Amino acid sequence: MSQNKAGMIAGFDLTVPNANGIRDFYADVVGWKPKPLSMGDYDDYMMLAQDGSPAAGICHARSGNADLPPQWITYITVNDLSASLARVTEKRGEVLRQPNGTGPGGFALIKDPAGAVVALMQNPHPS
Template identity: 30%
Template sequence: MPVRESYAEGAPSWVDLSTADVEGAMAFYSALFGWSWEQNETGESGSYYYVASLNGHAAAGLHHQHQEQVDMGVLPTWNLHLNVADVDATMRKVEANGGSVLAPAFDVMDAGRLGVAAEPSGAVVCFWQAGARIGAGVVDEPGAYCWADLVTPDPKGAVEFFTEVVGMGHGTHEMPGLGLVDFLKVGDDDVAAIVLPPTEGIPPHWQTNFTVADCDATSAQIKELGGAIIVEPFDIPPGRLAVATDPSGGEFAIIELAEMH
């Protein structure tokens, strides 16, 4: 199992779901990925944060969506967190490089320190300065996070932003059907792709990808559990991919990695 004990600057270190239906989401993702849940105090009365574990290691988080977002019809969202050594300094860099600070850095009990921002085109990203919690303890395993795609109409602007703010590198790869695609790198590793919106009207956002052992079987299971498949399974160079929504409409992707076979 690919267990993690630390993350480099700029590396994706955590994902969590903001949803109005916490109980429904916990039931859905437990059945789908084999997660178990732990309830954590947030320091606010009646407010909790839930941590999903996979084989004893933290895999993802879950929290209540703000009521104003629910009232506005905002769908549940998987949020990507990038690891940083100094989140306060990072938030200053966000503003200096054309991004927007949505939530200034604040302490999350003893777990760490969090800031929420939007890159210049509007895709929301979280920056995490680890304390007692580094982020995910397991990745690249069936049921765990493995990859992120930034959907934006301005790949060049996104590359410049993340290079300046968290020191990410940049590379390109030829992808079937997509042409030359930009990738964000941490050290020598590709950690995220930057892709254009497939159709008009799709706002900039991050797509969270989870590893599965069998993409087609998991797609069928998603439907049985009340979710939906919005992009049916198809082959890509790393394996086989599908895009889904949970029963409340939260979008995520699943990928069966060829190297696992």
């Protein structure tokens, strides 16, 4: 799931009202194994491929994710998240959610000029 080069897909998350039901759906349909990730009073899930490598995340639409529609969000790595976010607005896109942190793994949600939503993530392993 994870790539170490800027411009590559780093992963996918699905945020839905009932992560447990959708977790079970994908476990049964594609064979992913859920690994709980504690969010305090509930668990989100890292879905693991047959070999144990991370395949995707399935999250509850709660807390910071409460306003997300039920859709897969793709994470694309960038070497400089701040610079990329500045270019988003210069190129008529929109920053929907400011970065959740700085440094490797920090990410922000953007909407491109066509209306598609994607996450830009600070490359955890810059080249």
